[in-house]
Amino acid sequence: xxxxxxxxxxxxxxxxxxxxxxxxxxxxxxxxxxxxxxxxxxxxxxxxxxxxxxxxxxxxxxxxxxxxxxxxxxxxxxxxxxxxxxxxxxxxxxxxxxxxxxxxxxxxxxxxxxxxxxxxxxxxxxxxxxxxxxxxxxxxxxxxxxxxxxxxxxxxxxxxxxxxxxxxxxxxxxxxxxxxxxxxxxxxxxxxxxxxxxxxxxxxxxxxxxxxxxxxxxxxxxxxxxxxxxxxxxxxxxxxxxxxxxxxxxxxxxxxxxxxxxxxxxxxxxxx
Numbered sequence: 001x002x003x004x005x006x007x008x009x010x011x012x013x014x015x016x017x018x019x020x021x022x023x024x025x026x027x028x029x030x031x032x033x034x035x036x037x038x039x040x041x042x043x044x045x046x047x048x049x050x051x052x053x054x055x056x057x058x059x060x061x062x063x064x065x066x067x068x069x070x071x072x073x074x075x076x077x078x079x080x081x082x083x084x085x086x087x088x089x090x091x092x093x094x095x096x097x098x099x100x101x102x103x104x105x106x107x108x109x110x111x112x113x114x115x116x117x118x119x120x121x122x123x124x125x126x127x128x129x130x131x132x133x134x135x136x137x138x139x140x141x142x143x144x145x146x147x148x149x150x151x152x153x154x155x156x157x158x159x160x161x162x163x164x165x166x167x168x169x170x171x172x173x174x175x176x177x178x179x180x181x182x183x184x185x186x187x188x189x190x191x192x193x194x195x196x197x198x199x200x201x202x203x204x205x206x207x208x209x210x211x212x213x214x215x216x217x218x219x220x221x222x223x224x225x226x227x228x229x230x231x232x233x234x235x236x237x238x239x240x241x242x243x244x245x246x247x248x249x250x251x252x253x254x255x256x257x258x259x260x261x262x263x264x265x266x267x268x269x270x271x272x
Contacts, residue, residue: 008043008044008045008247009043009044009045009064009065009243009246009247009249009250010044010045010047010062010063010064010065010246010250011039011044011045011046011047011063011064011065011066011067011242011243011246012047012048012049012059012060012063012065012066012067012102013031013035013036013039013046013047013048013049013066013067013069014049014066014067014068014069014095014098014099014102014119015029015030015031015048015049015050015051015069015095016029016030016031016069016071016072016073016092016095017029017030017051017092017094017095018030029048029050029051031048031069032228034228034229034230035067035069035116035228036048038227038228038229038230038236038239039067039228039239039243042236042239042240042243043243043247044065044243044246046067047062047063049066049098049102051094051095051097051098052098053097053098053100053101053102056098056101056102056105057105059102060102060105060106060109060111061254063111064111064112064246064247064249064250064254065106065111065112065113065114065219065242065243065245065246065249066102066103066106066111066112066113066114067114067115067116067119067242068099068102068103068113068114068115068116068118068119068122068123069116069117069118069119070116070117070118070119070186070187070226071092071095071117071118072090073090073091073092073095073096073118074089074090074091074118074121074133074189075096075118075121075122075125075131075189076091076093076096077089077131077133079096079100079125079126080125080129080130080131081130082130082133084133085133085134085137086133086134086137088133088134088188089133089134096122099119099122100122100126103115103122103123103126104126107126107214107217107220109253110217110218110249110253111249111253112218112219112220112242112245112246112249113217113219113220113221114219114221114222114223114242115221115222115223116222116223116225116226116227116228117186117187117223117224117225117226118187118189119222120191120211120212120222120223120224121187121189121190121191121222121224123212123214123220123222124191124194124195124198124212124222127194127195127196127197127198127214128194128195128196128198129191129192129193129194129195129198129212130191130192130193131189131190131191131192132189132190132191132192133189134188134189135187135188135189135190135208136188138192139190139206139207139208141206142204142206142207142208143160143162143185143204143205143206143208144160144162144185145160145162145185145186145187145188145190145204145208146160146185146186146187146188147159147160147186159184159185159186160184160185160186161182161183161184161185162182162183162185162204162205163180163181163182163183163204163205164180164181164182164183164202164203164204164210164211164225165179165180165202165203165204165205166178166179166180166181166201166202166211167199167200167201167202167203170199170201170213171201171213171219171221172201172202172211172213172221172223172238173201174241175221175237175238175241175242176234176237176238177234177237178234181232181234182232183210183223183224183225183231183232184225184226184229184231185204185224185225186225186226187224190208190209190210190224191209191212191224192209194209194212197214197215197216198212198213198214198215199212199213199215200212201213201221202223202224208224209224210223210224210225211223211224218245218248218249219241219242219245221242223238227239
């Protein structure tokens with residue numbers, strides 16, 4: 001039986017990367033399977049995106065939405081005009097360079113965009129925000145937001161958990177249909193300030209920003225936790241809403257060629 005994959009929205013998913021050693025003696029890509037499995041289970045076609053910034057437009061031409069994943073690395077402080085102030089900051093320049101290109105390209109097209117953990121932090125920075133480089137240093141009274149220095153792999157430990165309060169009237173609140181629930185937590189950085197056009201959509205009990213979204217876009221949202229684990233019905237609802245947004249984009253934008261026209265319009269406005 002043949003399957004018409006074009007009938008299902010294609011969602012590009014960014015990969016993590018590691019230097020030689022461990023899995024292979026050459027640099028290699030990596031990603032937890034649940035990023036892909038959770039999207040596929042909800043009716044999407046997940047597509048892994050290798051780190052070739054020069055191919056960003058080509059990737060975006062075959063995608064209907066983008067997920068920027070988390071990982072055991074950080075957004076370079078130079079991107080928000082700061083010097084590195086914490087020894088805990090870990091950089092992956094090639095990955096960041098690619099993700100900057102893919103996020104900016106998706107936003108120019110008004111393509112649905114979901115930033116998860118570090119993906120949310122990158123979205124905040126690219127829209128004019130700043131980050132706390134290391135939560136324990138910046139906010140010593142904060143809750144435990146990570147059980148380990150390696151924030152993508154808890155090393156067999158139980159991940160930190162805490163409640164989040166969802167801001168009423170936000171896109172996130174409409175997606176999850178709840179104003180409070182418990183989430184997993186595995187991050188040592190957090191959004192400090194927002195740029196113009198962004199708003200907070202979720203906060204932890206200690207005041208740490210847990211979610212943001214960008215106004216003027218159909219679906220441009222970031223959360224600090226990992227909904228791909230599908231630990232609660234709200235996680236499934238969030239990803240399902242994202243897949244629906246991707247399906248809408250496929251039918252109304254990509255298939256008609258409007259996506260590129262909108263991208264060029266936004267690019268022209270930015271250059272003006």
